[in-house]
Amino acid sequence: MELRPQKVALKTISYLILFFFALVTLFPFYWMIITALKDSNSALRWPPELWPKTFHWENFDRLLKAAPFGRYFMNSVIVVILDLSISMIVMSFAAFGFAHYNFRGKEILFMLFLATMMIPGEALIITNFRTVAKLGWFDTYHVLFVPYIASVFYIYLLRQAFESVPKQLYLAAKVDGCSDFKYFLKVLLPIARPMLITIVILKVIASWNSFMWPLLVTNSSRMRVISYGLVAFQSEAGNDFPLMMAASIFTVGPMIILYLIARKKIIDGIAKGGIKG
């Protein structure tokens, strides 16, 4: 067993490297939180405070007085809730239509749906920008999510989930006098629950973090979502880094909490084929 010390050394080095990269990953978050609690001058000084002597919780009060982050935050919450409730209906309906019925041209239609996954959203934004302008949708809640309520990738995942349910269940439901819609609602959706939850979580993250589209289609500060509010605040904050970092915490905080609660769901969902970033 002369290999032993070598093996221990190898393990130690492995852990050291892993800890190093964990540090690299976490440091910006640590710096964000710690800076948010410093006073504005000490955030500029050398040597930096790695742990503030006093915690300046009043930075959050100052932030809310400087810019309507409460409003931005609520706008984001409202958009995420509206987005989820409508898109989950649209997507699960479409998945049911594809999974449950057979009609001529179905697979061609589905291929057409799937083909859209290759198109970068950036190529569509140009026309969509004009479409929503013509519809008079600027500065509304619905403009922020309606173009994205039919994510083909999630329709695809849901179709697979629905198709994996044995046909016998449908026949049994039919015998009991169940309509197709009732079967969808009472049988299929409950069975597909794990997949639905995964999609809901991934959609929440994407909706909350969306940036370019809100930047284009909202002008008034009343309609800003949090990511846009953050960018707009940057020019006002200047070198007041604690305020800037406090504002950033408002933006990343909810997603970090969601991640810590639903870590396994999120990681499994992405690992199983999170094609859409």
Add this chain to the structure above:
Amino acid sequence: MNDNSFKKAIPYLIPAIIVLTVFTFYPLFNAFVQSFNRLPNPDNYELSLKTYQWLFKDTTFLTAVKNTLVYSLVTVPISIAISLMIAALLTSINRLRVFFQTVYFLPYVTSAVAVAFTWGYLFNADYGLINQIMHNVFNLPKIPWLRSPDYAMSAVMIFGIWRSLAFNVLILTTGMLSIDPQYYKAARVDGANNATTFFKITLPLLAPVVSYVFTIGLINAFKVFTEVYALIGSSARVYKANTMVFYIFDQLWVYKDYSLASAAAIILLLIILVLTAFSRWLSAKTDYMN
């Protein structure tokens, strides 16, 4: 029977069909048409190849293409190399693996904008930790990371690599963990060392997964925008950090030139289609298992 089934299916399909038609199929078609429109105002048409000629003479666009290429070709291989190492180390340990995985994936779920601002603070010329350490500890000159044509792109790339590790590490680790342990047992019987096992067994079996993260990485890298906008700001052009999507955004938002924006978007679309086709070919070629 068939027609009846179609009638029953259509109420379920129609909402998605309408949304996709209005916000995906029509804009795709329209972007294509607009890209051949000589007139910047999209309500009048005069089709010609002029837009593409202008586009390829526009030095701003050419810089954007160059920057996008550099960004993609630098960040993707570096990120995958680091991710492969992390994934190999992660699969070799048992204790704390879940902890490390949780940590590494964090940047994926957090807003790029918010994290970019923290990096912007770290990169700040006067008050950023990076320059402070370089200056006060190593006595090096301060670098105006975000306010100089020489360094802005480097700062964006460092941030881009940091952010992309999350996805790559997750997919590669999952791929490595799903390799049948039989192969490793056989290798150990044959007396193969760690390095040999990694290069002769892990890597070949992982090739389809690597080609997958490589393609996804390239596609996302070609679409890089938020990283640039949040870190450098709307003046990215001045600091030579503008990218293709940044160019599209600029044409659309600042100059209201829909034709040039469309033409640039069509070029981006073509690049992505080629990358997708390439990845299909690559994954078919590298899949030893099937």
